Amino acid sequence: MFIQTSTYGGVLSLPSFPVSTLHRHLAIPVTCKIRIFEDMAKTIRYARMLQDAGAQMLTVHGRTRDQKGPLTGLADWKYVRVLRQQLSIPIFSNGNIMSVHDVDRCIAETGVNGVMTAEGNLHNPALFEGVNPTAWSMAHEYLDLVEQYPAPISYIRGHLFKLFHHLMHLKSNAALREKLAGSHSVAEFRTVVTQLEQKYLPYHEGTLLWTGEGDNDATNNDDDTTTTSTGTENEQQPSSPHRAKLDQNLHLPPWLCQPHIRAPPEVHRQKLQEAHRLANDPTREKRQFFDAHGNEISRKRMKKMRRVQRRPKNKNRAQQRALNGGGGGAGVQAACSPDNDESDDDGEEEDEDEGQQQQQQQQENNIVRLNISLAEANGRRRRFDELCKNDAPNCTNPMGMKCEHRLCRTCCKSKCYRENRDCAGHKIRIKSRREKAIALTRAEQEAQRTIDEEQEQQKCADVEMLVPAEEPTIERS
Ligand SMILES: Cc1cc2nc3c(=O)[nH]c(=O)nc-3n(C[C@H](O)[C@H](O)[C@H](O)COP(=O)(O)O)c2cc1C
Numbered sequence: 001m002f003i004q005t006s007t008y009g010g011v012l013s014l015p016s017f018p019v020s021t022l023h024r025h026l027a028i029p030v031t032c033k034i035r036i037f038e039d040m041a042k043t044i045r046y047a048r049m050l051q052d053a054g055a056q057m058l059t060v061h062g063r064t065r066d067q068k069g070p071l072t073g074l075a076d077w078k079y080v081r082v083l084r085q086q087l088s089i090p091i092f093s094n095g096n097i098m099s100v101h102d103v104d105r106c107i108a109e110t111g112v113n114g115v116m117t118a119e120g121n122l123h124n125p126a127l128f129e130g131v132n133p134t135a136w137s138m139a140h141e142y143l144d145l146v147e148q149y150p151a152p153i154s155y156i157r158g159h160l161f162k163l164f165h166h167l168m169h170l171k172s173n174a175a176l177r178e179k180l181a182g183s184h185s186v187a188e189f190r191t192v193v194t195q196l197e198q199k200y201l202p203y204h205e206g207t208l209l210w211t212g213e214g215d216n217d218a219t220n221n222d223d224d225t226t227t228t229s230t231g232t233e234n235e236q237q238p239s240s241p242h243r244a245k246l247d248q249n250l251h252l253p254p255w256l257c258q259p260h261i262r263a264p265p266e267v268h269r270q271k272l273q274e275a276h277r278l279a280n281d282p283t284r285e286k287r288q289f290f291d292a293h294g295n296e297i298s299r300k301r302m303k304k305m306r307r308v309q310r311r312p313k314n315k316n317r318a319q320q321r322a323l324n325g326g327g328g329g330a331g332v333q334a335a336c337s338p339d340n341d342e343s344d345d346d347g348e349e350e351d352e353d354e355g356q357q358q359q360q361q362q363q364e365n366n367i368v369r370l371n372i373s374l375a376e377a378n379g380r381r382r383r384f385d386e387l388c389k390n391d392a393p394n395c396t397n398p399m400g401m402k403c404e405h406r407l408c409r410t411c412c413k414s415k416c417y418r419e420n421r422d423c424a425g426h427k428i429r430i431k432s433r434r435e436k437a438i439a440l441t442r443a444e445q446e447a448q449r450t451i452d453e454e455q456e457q458q459k460c461a462d463v464e465m466l467v468p469a470e471e472p473t474i475e476r477s
């Protein structure tokens with residue numbers, strides 16, 4: 001069972017309720033997983049509360065609630081070590097596990113009883129074996145499993161993007177990246193995997209010399225520039241002095257499964273500041289996207305249009321689903337599915353050549369037009385191109401189109417946490433959930449009171465049974 005206690009953020013006493021309830025009513029042990037608070041004392045109190053409520057194991061993810069997405073950064077094992085010392089139940093550590101050596105290092109540094117990982121295994125499913133297999137061998141094995149145990153197409157795509165993360169960031173693989181993003185059946189996925197295998201197997205086996213991609217092909221520069229994807233193959237060019245940078249600072253060749261090391265949060269913050277400065281710079285020359293009406297739309301919006309465009313029509317999708325046997329058990333599988341199509345968070349999707357672009361533009365315009373008429377029909381304001389209205393600190397994310405608070409998802413979530421609110425547009429139900437939790441606590445307390453009262457009454461009744469109703473009268477002679 002999975003209880004997301006973080007929903008009650010800030011209300012320190014509530015998570016003990018579901019834990020103690022489960023602990024009392026279940027025959028199996030209840031285990032918990034938490035993130036840390038910046039405040040060490042608060043983290044210890046929180047963990048102790050869970051232990052006292054009956055948690056029989058605790059996993060500690062050494063990051064705070066805000067350390068997400070581009071702000072993920074490193075997990076702090078110091079908190080894990082302190083919790084290990086302060087609590088008596090088994091403690092597992094979570095975060096910073098990129099290789100099997102990290103597992104040993106973590107256990108040595110924190111004294112934990114075990115280690116849990118997630119993202120590292122998505123990039124290298126063989127992480128615990130201490131090996132770095134080829135991405136295609138893992139992908140073929142994964143697709144074999146999918147044939148046996150069908151999964152939704154978007155999950156499969158997400159897993160393959162994780163496995164081929166490093167190859168997909170090479171400019172010379174732009175076409176294959178597009179192909180992977182546009183695949184909608186196991187057979188299509190298999191074709192892309194086989195093509196990647198055929199392309200990189202000679203390098204892996206040493207019959208061709210891998211020297212990294214040339215300067216023009218390095219895509220991991222994380223900037224917003226886009227170049228036409230010519231698919232130039234530079235692998236056989238002589239080695240460049242910038243080789244390490246060009247290969248995304250990888251220790252191993254990009255076709256081997258290995259961790260993806262995110263840029264530190266400071267880099268992201270700097271980028272945000274720069275983006276904001278550019279957005280406010282009246283002299284800047286910016287790349288603009290327009291819809292059919294000549295309204296400027298954001299790059300993100302345009303990319304979304306493209307993704308939608310790549311999807312087959314509904315009828316075909318239903319057929320695909322039937323063919324792939326997908327659709328079932330989404331709720332369960334959601335927990336183990338990586339982000340769909342990585343192009344979402346990377347912001348590095350390449351542009352198509354001009355002819356294709358024009359054709360695409362026309363199709364996108366049609367979608368934009370459809371969206372506009374839908375929005376108009378609903379009486380909603382169009383705000384594709386507006387930024388999040390959070391100005392403390394200034395946020396450069398696009399505003400959620402349906403957000404009640406005119407914010408991006410991240411800012412909306414923080415606001416809802418802080419101010420105890422919901423947002424139907426973002427499907428954030430913090431206020432409702434808190435109310436539900438409080439109502440449940442009350443109901444539980446009420447039920448407990450009734451039980452106590454009944455037990456009390458029963459005790460009184462038992463005592464009355466033992467004590468005679470009246471003193472027997474003693475007859476005097
Ligand atoms: C695909 C995926 C699914 C996840 N699902 C859950 C989940 O259902 N419950 C949970 O508490 N954490 C979940 N997490 C978070 C991880 O358990 C973990 O706390 C986090 O990814 C940090 O560990 P890592 O550095 O090893 O990835 C998920 C993470 C990933 C990448």
Ligand SMILES: [Zn+2]
Pocket residue numbers: 400402403404405406407408409412413423425426
């Ligand atoms: Zn919102």
Ligand SMILES: [Zn+2]
Pocket residue numbers: 388389390395396397407408409410411412
């Ligand atoms: Zn925002």
